[in-house]
Structures are given as C-alpha cells and as structure tokens.
Amino acid sequence: MLLITCPECGARPETEFVCGGETHITRPGPFAEVPADVWAGYLFHQANPRGKLRERWRHQAGCGLWFNLVRDTVTHEITSVYRMGDPKPEIA
Amino acid sequence: MKRYSAASLFTEGFRGHTGWERAWRHPDPKPAYDVVIVGAGGHGLATAYYLDKEHGITNVAVVEKGWLGGGNTGRNTTVVRSNYLYPESAALYEKALQLYEGLSKDLNYNIMLSQRGMLEVAHSRHELEACAYWANAMRLNGIDSEVLTRDEVIALVPGINAGPGARYPVCGGYIQRRGGIARHDAVAWGYARAADARGVDIIQNCEVTGFRRDGAGTLVGVETTRGFIGAKKVALAVAGHSSVMAERAGFRLPVKSYALQAMVTEPVKPMLDTVVMSLATGVYMSQSDKGELVIGGGLDLYGSYAQRGNFPTIEKVVASAIELIPAIGRLKLMRTWAGIVDVTHDSSPIIDRAPVQGVYVNCGWGTGGFKAIPVGGYTLAHLLARDEPHPLAVPFSLRRFESGRLIDEAAASGIPH
Ligand SMILES: Cc1cc2nc3c(=O)[nH]c(=O)nc-3n(C[C@H](O)[C@H](O)[C@H](O)COP(=O)(O)OP(=O)(O)OC[C@H]3O[C@@H](n4cnc5c(N)ncnc54)[C@H](O)[C@@H]3O)c2cc1C
Ligand SMILES: [Zn+2]
Numbered sequence: 001m002l003l004i005t006c007p008e009c010g011a012r013p014e015t016e017f018v019c020g021g022e023t024h025i026t027r028p029g030p031f032a033e034v035p036a037d038v039w040a041g042y043l044f045h046q047a048n049p050r051g052k053l054r055e056r057w058r059h060q061a062g063c064g065l066w067f068n069l070v071r072d073t074v075t076h077e078i079t080s081v082y083r084m085g086d087p088k089p090e091i092a
Numbered sequence: 093m094k095r096y097s098a099a100s101l102f103t104e105g106f107r108g109h110t111g112w113e114r115a116w117r118h119p120d121p122k123p124a125y126d127v128v129i130v131g132a133g134g135h136g137l138a139t140a141y142y143l144d145k146e147h148g149i150t151n152v153a154v155v156e157k158g159w160l161g162g163g164n165t166g167r168n169t170t171v172v173r174s175n176y177l178y179p180e181s182a183a184l185y186e187k188a189l190q191l192y193e194g195l196s197k198d199l200n201y202n203i204m205l206s207q208r209g210m211l212e213v214a215h216s217r218h219e220l221e222a223c224a225y226w227a228n229a230m231r232l233n234g235i236d237s238e239v240l241t242r243d244e245v246i247a248l249v250p251g252i253n254a255g256p257g258a259r260y261p262v263c264g265g266y267i268q269r270r271g272g273i274a275r276h277d278a279v280a281w282g283y284a285r286a287a288d289a290r291g292v293d294i295i296q297n298c299e300v301t302g303f304r305r306d307g308a309g310t311l312v313g314v315e316t317t318r319g320f321i322g323a324k325k326v327a328l329a330v331a332g333h334s335s336v337m338a339e340r341a342g343f344r345l346p347v348k349s350y351a352l353q354a355m356v357t358e359p360v361k362p363m364l365d366t367v368v369m370s371l372a373t374g375v376y377m378s379q380s381d382k383g384e385l386v387i388g389g390g391l392d393l394y395g396s397y398a399q400r401g402n403f404p405t406i407e408k409v410v411a412s413a414i415e416l417i418p419a420i421g422r423l424k425l426m427r428t429w430a431g432i433v434d435v436t437h438d439s440s441p442i443i444d445r446a447p448v449q450g451v452y453v454n455c456g457w458g459t460g461g462f463k464a465i466p467v468g469g470y471t472l473a474h475l476l477a478r479d480e481p482h483p484l485a486v487p488f489s490l491r492r493f494e495s496g497r498l499i500d501e502a503a504a505s506g507i508p509h
Contacts (some may be wrong), residue, residue, distance in 0.1 A: 001403050015404045019394035021348075036494040044346035044437050044493045045194045048335035073349070074397045 006020075006059040006079050007067050009040040015044040016061040023068045024088055026069045049073060093289035095200050097372045115281060116288035121295050124322025126152045127476055128314055129329060132156030132460065134165040134276075135454050137283035138469020139476070140292040141199075145204070147477035150291040153323075157299035161280025164331050165462065167431035169354050169388040171367055171376065172463040173271030174235055176181070178225060180499050181440060183235035184467055187484055189270060191466030201282030203274045204381070208366050210271025213245055213252070213416075214322035215260040215372040222355060223372075227266040239266045243490060249368050251419045253401040259415050260372050273367060273378050279465055303341045303451070309459070311378060325476055327452040329468070332397065332432025334455035343447045345455060346437060346493045351392040351430040352459050353401035357423040359383030363414040364417075372410035387413050391435070391459065397497030401430035433458050439502035442472050443485040453490075454474055 002014035027042045028034045028042055047053060053073055058066045070091055080089050094113050096102065103109055127143060127238035129136045132154045138416055141338050143149040151283045154160075172192055174185040196202050205292050214220040227237040245265045246254050254262040282293055295318070303326065311321035327339050370375035375389045389409035392401050406428055414421045436442065436456040441464065454472045457464055467484065474482035481489070 007184050013404075014402065021395070040346070041344075042495040045344045046346075046348060048345075048395065049339075050333070050349075053395060055394070072265050072395075073395050076396070076398060076402075 002078070004057065004069070004077055004078065006062060006065060007081060007083055008065050009059060009062045011060070016059060017057050018060045020056040020066065021030060021060060051055050052079070054088065054091065093200075093205075093285065094104060094199055094203075100371045110492075115285040116294055117372065119293045119295065120291065121153060121155075121298070121316070121318055121321050124313065125293070126151040126323070127151075127325045127327060128321055128323035129327045129331075130164070130314070131330040132160035132280075132284070132294055132329065133163045133329060134161070134279050134283065134465035135331075135333060135468040135472070136281060137287055137294070138465050139145070139327060139454065140287040140294075140469075141283050141477060142470050144287070144290040144292065147472055151475055152287075152291075153293040153295055153321065154287070155275055155298050155300055155314070155321065156294070156296045157317075158294050158461045160284050161277055161295060164431040165280045165434060166277055166463070167354065167429055168276055168374070168462040168475060169380070169386050170273040170276045170462060171210065171271070171272055172205070172269050173367075173418050174463070175210060175212075175230055175237060175271065176227065176501055177229050178499050179233055180503065182230065182459055183461045184233055184484050184488070185464060185473075186233070187470070188464045188467035190251045191470065192274060192463075194267070195466060197263045199286045199304055201284040201285060201313050202277060203278045203282055205272065205274045207270050207272040208378075209248075209267050209269045210367045210369070211240070211245065211248060211265055211267045212371055213265040214263045215370065216263060220263045220265075221370045223264065223266040227489070228302065230268070235268070236270050237266055237268050240264055243409035245427070249364065251363065252368070252417060253418050257360060260370065267366075267372075267474075272365065278381075278399065279462075283465075283469070288478070300337070301340070303465065311451065320325075325450055325452060327472060327476055328446070329454045329455065329472070331455065331457065332434050334434045334453065338356070338446070338453070343451075345442070345453070347434040347456050348395055348444070349397055349432050349441075350394070350435055351396040351398055351401045352388075353392065353405055353409070353428060353430045354388045355406065355428040356380070356384040356386050356426050357420065358426050359408035360385070360423065368416070370412060370416050373415065374418060375409055375414070384426065385423065392430070397432055399430055400431055401428070406411075415505075435459070437502075438498035438500040441468070441488050441489055441497040443468065443475065443488045444481065444490045445475070445479075447490070
C-alpha cells in the first residue's frame, strides 16, 4: 500500500487516488498541421521508464485535486510532490 | 533428443530413472548467429523453434537474463481461449489455440492442455446481451461459442453465488468449450527442449545490455553481460521490458508496463472443472491439478517494473472471488505474485519490424499473451525469415497507432487476461 501525500490533505492511502500517467505533456497543435507520427507520439508513446517518472495523480476519493509527483517505477518511492503549474523537478 | 514415450517411461521406471538425458544444453555463446532472440519466455522460445521448423534457420540463439520461462510465461494463470471480438484477433488467437491443440505431439512434451471450457458469467441483463453479442461475433468468425442460461451456469459452477441475496446475481453467460488451461512451465520447457534439439543455443543468465552497429549504421550484434554476440537480426520478446530494450535500441514503443498479480489458495478436493470469469468484477478462477484455486483479476493501475504487486489489488480480487463462490471464503491464500506486463492502448499485440534496422519486435501481449505463445512465435519467425509479416500479423503493426486502425479489444471484450 502506497502512502501518497496530497498537497491539500496530507498523507492518504493509495486507494483514495487514481494515477493519470505521465505528466508535463503538451498537446501539439494547431490540429490541422500536426503530422500523424506526432499525434501518435502524443496519444500513444508515453514515457515508460524503469526508474523515476513524473506523473499526475488525482485525489479522487478526497479533495479531487490533480497534482504531480515523482515516483520510482521499481521501488515505488515517491521523492517529490508538487502542484500543477509548478516547475518540473530534475530527475536523475 | 531422446523421445519421450510410454515405452521410455516404462523402461526408465525399471532402471530407477537413471537414463533420462538433460532436456536442453547450457552452451556458451558462439561469436555470431543469424538471429539473436532476446528473452526466453514462451514467445522467444517458440520463435526459435518455428525459425527452424518452418524456415530452416538454425543458427539462432535465445538470450535470457534470468532463467528460461521465469518471466510472465512462468507467472501467468494459464488461461487459453480465442473468444475475441474482432476478426483480426479472432484469426490470430484461433490459430494459437489450434497450434496448442496439437502442441504436445508436435513438441513431444506434455503441455497438459485441458480444454475444460472458458465460461463468462453475466450478472445483469446488459451483460447477458453483451454475451450474446460476443458469442455471435465469435460464431461468425468460425469459433465455437454457446450462450448459457442461468440454470446452465449454476450447473457448471456448483457453489456460484446465485441466491436472492447475491451482490452480483447470475443471469446467464457464454462459454467457449475449447478454451481452458495448459501447464505454463511445460510450454516454455517443451519449446526449449524442441528448439535445443534443432540446434538453437539457449543462453541463460545473460542480459542484453545494448546494440552494436557498424559505421554505416548496420546492426552487427548485441552487447551482453557475457560479452558481445554478433547477429544479423535481433528479435525482442521481452514482454514488460520492451520499452527498456527499445530505448537501448534507439526507438520508442506505444506500451506501458504494469504489474499484474495472481494468487493461489491451499489445495482442496476437486470443486471447479471449468474456467469461470465474472464479467462485472473481472475476477477469474480455475482449479489446478494439485487442487489449488488459481485466481486472477485486474492490473495494479499505475506503471510498475517492481515484479510484485500491491495489497489493495489483492484485496479487491479476493473480495470478488468470494462474492462469486462464497464457499471459498475460508481457504488460505498460499502464494501471491506479480509479473510485469506490456499493455498497449488497444490491448492488442505488436508483431512488426522496429523503426530501426535489423530489429524486430513481438510485444504488447499485456495481460493475455500466454494463450498466444504458439502464434506469436510462428508469426515472428515468419517475419524474421521472410522480412515480411505473416498475413495473420499484418493488422498488428506499429503503423496502426499512426493510421488510427486500432484493434480495440480492450473496449470490445473488456476481458483483462
Ligand atoms: C499474473 C499474470 C497472469 C496472466 N494470466 C494470463 C492468462 O491466464 N492467459 C494468458 O493468455 N496470458 C496471461 N498472462 C500474460 C502472459 O503471461 C504473457 O503475455 C506472456 O507470458 C508473455 O510471454 P513472453 O514470452 O512475451 O514474455 P516473458 O515470459 O515475460 O519472457 C520475457 C523474457 O525476457 C527476459 N528479458 C527481459 N529483458 C531482457 C534482457 N535485457 N536481456 C535478456 N533477457 C531479457 C525476461 O527475463 C523474461 O524471461 C498473465 C500474466 C501475468 C503476469
Ligand atoms: Zn486531497
């Protein structure tokens, strides 16, 4: 069971949250000018590293907030939690 | 290879089982091969076998970082079935099931295929309608299926929670009678033994760490923990580690790695002689020959390479299983474990050339590629040998993610494994 620290509510069990996958993704545009491979990249080629990953999570069964965190996909250790719009933390 | 037979079993019985030979060699890597396959799971080993059997290519190595069959092939719940919705998937998985039906003979190795039926239970009128829809689609694709009434389901699964207080009432379902289970280790071992006998080198405890190219960019081989191994072609069959290998080779794959868990109870007397799946909860169960109930469910829903799952998923799966057959509530769980599965957005596999020269991929089987091992190997061998995809594999290209021609079995059948 992961303990995840919501920026509003503090540490809560993972069952209160949903994971929204990779964060800091920008939708390419304008639509008519985006080539197919760029769309495919945006829609389907998400980062899938063995190690640290920046993700967005939502405190679904709590305050409802979307926020970001850095999690290691092998150890599940969460090394930083930050709000939407905060600068992207460096990961090793 | 000494063939296994009733006579050899009989003779060895008299000789105190002293005459059995090793099932496969432990060779040192040769300097170079025509084809190096990364990953000695079912798909990698089957590819090696069919490369020789169908195309006469024997100068092949299968390189495995751990032990053969120690990945998802040795961790799965062994359900085989071909009850898919779309014609492309139906053709692919049905070919796999047909190959499975002849596999024990073909490999001279008992894979213990038990076609005890794959039953999907509907818990609402809407699920029952969906069952009729799937069953009819399957029939149109030439695959056996039968819609069952509530009474027929109750007769097939004694103890199923069909009483008036049931949280998930039983409304009926459908069954693919040719579906069932097989022995997962035996599939890996059978292909390994048969491939080895055809001259394939299976090199265990050897991790592929990189790819080497010459000045012109042509692939010349792979770097491994046991040194450089030359190769004209390299095939990736590494399941949950596909993205990691792709990155080492310089491209990206549209897959995400998740942990999928399974668990077994303590052994009990025979009580369940089919594979039963609850559509509402996604939990499914079968009983092994040892008597254990083998139980599976959904993914841990965040990316993972941990090869162990988290407890909330276990709790959910167990709660669903007990809801389905309350009598098992007193059983102890003996073991739980997880494998790392490679999931695509449409829950369909990728069998294609990689976007870099000399590399071929078989991945994206996600939660359901055990049933596909024979066809995954068969079609990847074809691609490697002929440099063009087998007709069955054409729809399962990487290009579909650009063209939008997805084969969305996730949305279609909603069955996780
Ligand atoms: C809990 C669970 C239940 C499942 N239930 C079912 C089911 O009921 N029915 C079904 O059809 N499917 C099921 N599946 C899915 C099925 O197990 C997989 O799709 C299938 O086994 C994949 O086979 P594979 O040969 O591609 O991969 P694997 O068997 O995982 O083999 C890949 C191999 O590659 C090796 N490898 C990785 N990286 C490297 C490297 N760098 N160098 C060398 N070797 C490397 C790994 O060690 C591994 O042995 C289940 C999976 C899990 C985890
Ligand atoms: Zn909160």
